[in-house]
Amino acid sequence: xxxxxxxxxxxxxxxxxxxxxxxxxxxxxxxxxxxxxxxxxxxxxxxxxxxxxxxxxxxxxxxxxxxxxxxxxxxxxxxxxxxxxxxxxxxxxxxxxxxxxxxxxxxxxxxxxxxxxxxxxxxxxxxxxxxxxxxxxxxxxxxxxxxxxxxxxxxxxxxxxx
Numbered sequence: 259x260x261x262x263x264x265x266x267x268x269x270x271x272x273x274x275x276x277x278x279x280x281x282x283x284x285x286x287x288x289x290x291x292x293x294x295x296x297x298x299x300x301x302x303x304x305x306x307x308x309x310x311x312x313x314x315x316x317x318x319x320x321x322x323x324x325x326x327x328x329x330x331x332x333x334x335x336x337x338x339x340x341x342x343x344x345x346x347x348x349x350x351x352x353x354x355x356x357x358x359x360x361x362x363x364x365x366x367x368x369x370x371x372x373x374x375x376x377x378x379x380x381x382x383x384x385x386x387x388x389x390x391x392x393x394x395x396x397x398x399x400x401x402x403x404x405x406x407x408x409x410x411x412x413x414x415x416x417x418x419x420x
Contacts, residue, residue, distance in 0.1 A: 270375035271308060271383070272302050275309035276367045287371065288357070291348035292384050296412030297331035297339050302373055302382060314386050316349065316358040319349035319377060323370060323384065347384060348381035360388050367391070 277283070294302070301307060308327035315322050323345040330338045349357075360366050371385045393398070 262316040267282060267288075270377060271359070272305060272373040272375065274372040275370055277310050277388065278371055278389065280400075282369055282387070283392055283396070284369075284371070284389050285366075285388040286388045287342075288349070288353065288386050288388075289383050290353075291346060292323065292373075292382060293346045294382065295339050295350065297334045297346075298328050300331050301328050301384065307373060309370050309373075313369050314357075314370060316354060316361055316368075319351070320356060321349055321354055321357065323347055324339055326370065347386070356372060357388070365390050 306329050308329075310327075312326040315324055326345065328339060328341055331343060357368060360370055361364055362395060367389055369387050369389045370389045373382060373384055375381070376383050
């Protein structure tokens with residue numbers, strides 16, 4: 259029922275922004291709700307949402323998810339949703355004020371990290387992160403460290419097989 263090569267990820271995760279972890283150092287994470295229309299929920303549960311290039315902005319005391327690509331629902335009718343419309347995020351007022359203060363600091367940005375289904379309520383949640391942009395050298399160091407960890411795990415696994 260997932261259709262057209264899309265597959266639902268583990269642990270209730272519906273979509274992730276892998277590029278965010280490559281381009282930013284995530285300093286802190288926060289869970290927020292999101293206001294969606296019916297066809298957007300269907301597309302999200304089907305695994306067709308793209309978070310690459312999306313960002314979160316605080317405007318007029320509200321959180322907004324910008325540039326997230328929700329493609330049109332294939333079984334939708336003429337009342338289908340717009341793909342790149344801004345979507346309102348739901349959070350407490352004190353959290354929004356704190357995020358606005360963080361957003362105004364130089365070098366910090368709010369990035370959507372992943373959509374998932376909350377285990378207790380079954381509602382769709384968005385995890386956003388406060389991130390600082392990485393320099394090219396930092397990206398290389400992260401890749402180097404990841405490769406070294408992978409080599410170490412492989413060596414340990416092959417050592418146990420003998």
